[in-house]
Amino acid sequence: xxxxxxxxxxxxxxxxxxxxxxxxxxxxxxxxxxxxxxxxxxxxxxxxxxxxxxxxxxxxxxxxxxxxxxxxxxxxxxxxxxxxxxxxxxxxxxxxxxxxxxxxxxxxxxxxxxxxxxxxxxxxxxxxxxxxxxxxxxxxxxxxxxxxxxxxxxxxxxxxxxxxxxxxxxxxxxxxxxxxxxxxxxxxxxxxxxxxxxxxxxxxxxxxxxxxxxxxxxxxxxxxxxxxxxxxxxxxxxxxxxxxxxxxxxxxxxxxxxxxxxxxxxxxxxxxxxxxxxxxxxxxxxxxxxxxxxxxxxxxxxxxxxx
Amino acid sequence: xxxxxxxxxxxxxxxxxxxxxxxxxxxxxxxxxxxxxxxxxxxxxxxxxxxxxxxxxxxxxxxxxxxxxxxxxxxxxxxxxxxxxxxxxxxxxxxxxxxxxxxxxxxxxxxxxxxxxxxxxxxxxxxxxxxxxxxxxxxxxxxxxxxxxxxxxxxxxxxxxxxxxxxxxxxxxxxxxxxxxxxxxxxxxxxxxxxxxxxxxxxxxxxxxxxxxxxxxxxxxxxxxxxxxxxxxxxxxxxxxxxxxxxxxxxxxxxxxxxxxxxxxxxxxxxxxxxxxxxxxxxxxxxxxxxxxxxxxxxxxxxxxxxxxxxxxxxxxxxxxxxxxxxxxxxxxxxxxxxxxxxxxxxx
Numbered sequence: 001x002x003x004x005x006x007x008x009x010x011x012x013x014x015x016x017x018x019x020x021x022x023x024x025x026x027x028x029x030x031x032x033x034x035x036x037x038x039x040x041x042x043x044x045x046x047x048x049x050x051x052x053x054x055x056x057x058x059x060x061x062x063x064x065x066x067x068x069x070x071x072x073x074x075x076x077x078x079x080x081x082x083x084x085x086x087x088x089x090x091x092x093x094x095x096x097x098x099x100x101x102x103x104x105x106x107x108x109x110x111x112x113x114x115x116x117x118x119x120x121x122x123x124x125x126x127x128x129x130x131x132x133x134x135x136x137x138x139x140x141x142x143x144x145x146x147x148x149x150x151x152x153x154x155x156x157x158x159x160x161x162x163x164x165x166x167x168x169x170x171x172x173x174x175x176x177x178x179x180x181x182x183x184x185x186x187x188x189x190x191x192x193x194x195x196x197x198x199x200x201x202x203x204x205x206x207x208x209x210x211x212x213x214x215x216x217x218x219x220x221x222x223x224x225x226x227x228x229x230x231x232x233x234x235x236x237x238x239x240x241x242x243x244x245x246x247x248x249x250x251x252x253x254x255x256x257x258x259x260x261x262x263x264x265x266x267x268x269x270x271x272x273x274x275x276x277x278x279x280x281x282x283x284x285x286x287x288x289x290x291x292x293x294x295x296x297x298x299x300x301x302x303x304x305x306x307x
Numbered sequence: 308x309x310x311x312x313x314x315x316x317x318x319x320x321x322x323x324x325x326x327x328x329x330x331x332x333x334x335x336x337x338x339x340x341x342x343x344x345x346x347x348x349x350x351x352x353x354x355x356x357x358x359x360x361x362x363x364x365x366x367x368x369x370x371x372x373x374x375x376x377x378x379x380x381x382x383x384x385x386x387x388x389x390x391x392x393x394x395x396x397x398x399x400x401x402x403x404x405x406x407x408x409x410x411x412x413x414x415x416x417x418x419x420x421x422x423x424x425x426x427x428x429x430x431x432x433x434x435x436x437x438x439x440x441x442x443x444x445x446x447x448x449x450x451x452x453x454x455x456x457x458x459x460x461x462x463x464x465x466x467x468x469x470x471x472x473x474x475x476x477x478x479x480x481x482x483x484x485x486x487x488x489x490x491x492x493x494x495x496x497x498x499x500x501x502x503x504x505x506x507x508x509x510x511x512x513x514x515x516x517x518x519x520x521x522x523x524x525x526x527x528x529x530x531x532x533x534x535x536x537x538x539x540x541x542x543x544x545x546x547x548x549x550x551x552x553x554x555x556x557x558x559x560x561x562x563x564x565x566x567x568x569x570x571x572x573x574x575x576x577x578x579x580x581x582x583x584x585x586x587x588x589x590x591x592x593x594x595x596x597x598x599x600x601x602x603x604x605x606x607x608x609x610x611x612x613x614x615x616x617x618x619x620x621x622x623x624x625x626x627x628x629x630x631x632x633x634x635x636x637x638x639x640x641x642x643x644x645x646x647x648x649x650x651x652x653x654x655x
Contacts, residue, residue, distance in 0.1 A: 203413040206362055210408075211428035211479060212401035215393070221427075225418050300418055301463040
C-alpha cells in the first residue's frame with residue numbers, strides 16, 4: 001500500500017512535468033505577450049525594459065528551464081499583469097471561494113443523486129422511473145450556464161427570494177450550487193440506478209434472500225457497496241472538476257473564484273499566473289485521482305493496488 | 308409429512324408472453340427423506356424449488372396451488388399481501404429451509420468476507436452476539452471440511468476455489484440446522500473430482516442433522532447414489548415418481564427410458580450414446596396432449612390430444628403415460644430397459 005502510494009506520487013510528478021511543459025509551449029504559441037495587447041499601447045522602449053525584467057527577451061529554452069526550475073521549487077514569482085501580487089497570493093485569494101462552492105455542489109450532487117438513483121432502482125412504479133429518466137436526460141444535456149440563468153431569472157429576478165451576486169452569506173450559495181449540481185446529480189442518479197438494478201439481479205442477492213435477510217438489509221449491506229463503485233469512478237474526476245471552479249458559473253454569479261482567475265490569466269497572457277494555476281490545479285487532480293483509486297480498492301477487495 | 312406441494316403452477320412474464328414453467332405439480336416429502344428431481348435443463352426443476360421459497364426472479368409468479376411446510380400453508384396465494392408473505396418467508400428461509408445453489412462462483416457476495424456471509428444467516432435467526440456467531444461459523448467451516456477455517460473466515464470469495472465456495476454455501480444452508488435443504492444442481496458447476504467430495508459432505512451433514520433434502524439434478528448417477536425417492540420432470544410437469552429402485556430398474560414412462568438410455572455405460576459395448584431426439588416444447592404455448600408426444604417413439608394417438616393421468620404401478624410408484632392404460636397396445640421396451648427389468652426381477 002505505502003509503496004503503491006509512493007509509486008503513484010512519483011508518476012504524478014512526471015505527469016506534472018509533462019503538463020507544465022505542454023502548458024508552457026501552448027502558452028508561448030499564443031500570439032501577443034502580457035505587455036503587447038491591443039488595449040495596452042506602450043512605447044517600444046518600455047516594452048523592452050519589461051521583457052528584460054521578466055526574462056522574456058531570452059531564448060525560449062532558457063525561459064523554459066528557468067520556468068521549470070521555479071515550478072519545481074514551488075516559486076511562481078509575481079503576476080506579470082497584476083503588479084506586486086504573487087501568484088501564490090492570487091491562488092490563496094481565489095481558491096477558497098471555488099473550493100467552498102465546489103464542496104457544496106459535490107456533496108449536494110452525491111447525496112441527491114445516490115438517493116434518487118436508489119429510489120428509482122427500488123421503486124416498481126413505472127411513472128416514477130419515467131419522471132427520473134426525463135429529468136436526468138435534461139440534466140445531462142442542458143449546459144449549466146443555461147440552468148444558472150434560468151435560476152437567476154426565476155428565483156433572483158421574477159420572484160426575488162435568493163441573492164444572485166457573490167458568496168457573502170450561506171443563502172448566496174444556493175443558486176450557484178444548484179446550477180453546478182444539476183448535471184452531476186443526473187449522472188450520479190443514472191449510474192446509481194443502473195448499477196443498483198444490475199446488482200439486485202445478481203445471484204448473490206438470491207442467496208442473501210435465501211438466508212432470510214430483510215430487504216432493507218439486502219439493499220444496505222449487499223447492494224450499495226457493490227453498486228457504488230461506478231459512482232465512485234465518476235465522482236472522483238467530478239470532484240476535482242467542481243472544486244477547481246467553473247469560469248461560467250463564477251462569471252455569472254460574480255464569484256471571485258479560481259476558474260474566473262484562470263480564464264482571465266489566459267486572456268491577459270499573464271504567463272506566470274497561467275503556469276502557477278496550471279501546476280496547482282494539476283496537483284489537485286492528480287491527488288484526487290490517487291485518492292479515488294485508493295477508495296475503490298477499499299470498496300472492492302478484488303481491486304489490488306500493487307501491480 | 309414435512310412438505311406437501313399441491314397443484315403448483317408458476318409463470319414467467321417475458322416479452323413474448325408468459326412461459327408456464329411449472330404446470331400443476333404435486334408431490335410430497337417425508338421427514339428425513341432425500342427426494343431427487345431429475346429432468347433436462349429448462350424443464351422447470353429450479354423454478355419449482357424457487358417457487359416454494361418465494362425466490363423467483365421479478366418476472367416470475369406463482370399462479371396457483373398450495374404449499375404446506377411442516378403443517379403451515381406457505382404458498383404465495385395463501386397470503387393477502389406481498390409484505391405479509393415476505394415477512395413469513397423470512398422467518399423460514401435460512402432457519403427452517405436452507406438452499407444450496409448451482410454456481411458457487413456467482414452466489415457469494417464478492418465484497419463481503421466469508422465470515423460475514425455465514426454469520427449473517429446465523430444472526431438473522433438467533434439472538435446471539437457477533438462473537439458467538441463467529442464461533443458458530445468457525446464450527447460450520449470445520450463441519451464442511453475446510454482447512455484453515457480461522458483464516459478463511461477473513462477471506463473474500465475470490466480467494467477461494469470453486470469447491471471451497473460450494474462448501475461455504477453448504478455451510479450457510481445448514482447453519483441453523485434446517486428441517487429441509489433444497490439443493491439446486493449443487494455439483495453441476497464443479498470439477499468431477501470435487502463433485503464427489505461436495506456430495507459426501509452434503510450427505511454426511513444432512514444424515515447427522517436428520518435433514519430432508521430435495522436434490523435437483525440432471526445427473527442420474529448422483530440421484531442413484533443419494534436419493535430415496537425420485538421424481539422425473541418434463542416440460543413443467545412430473546411425469547413419473549417412485550422409489551429410487553423403481554425408477555432405475557422398473558421405469559414406465561418413455562421419457563424415463565430415454566433418460567436412462569442416455570447414461571454412458573463404462574463397461575458397455577462400443578456403441579453410440581443414445582440421445583432423446585428433438586427438443587423440449589416451447590412453454591409459451593404448452594401442448595394440449597402429452598408434452599413428450601413429438602419426441603416419443605412409443606407415442607399413441609391419444610397422446611396428441613389428451614394429457615395422460617397418473618397410473619399406479621405400485622403403492623409408491625406412479626407414471627403419467629397412456630402406455631399403462633389397460634387398453635393400450637403392448638410395446639417393445641428398449642433393450643437396455645429390458646435388462647434393467649431383468650435385474651429388478653432378480654431382487655424382488
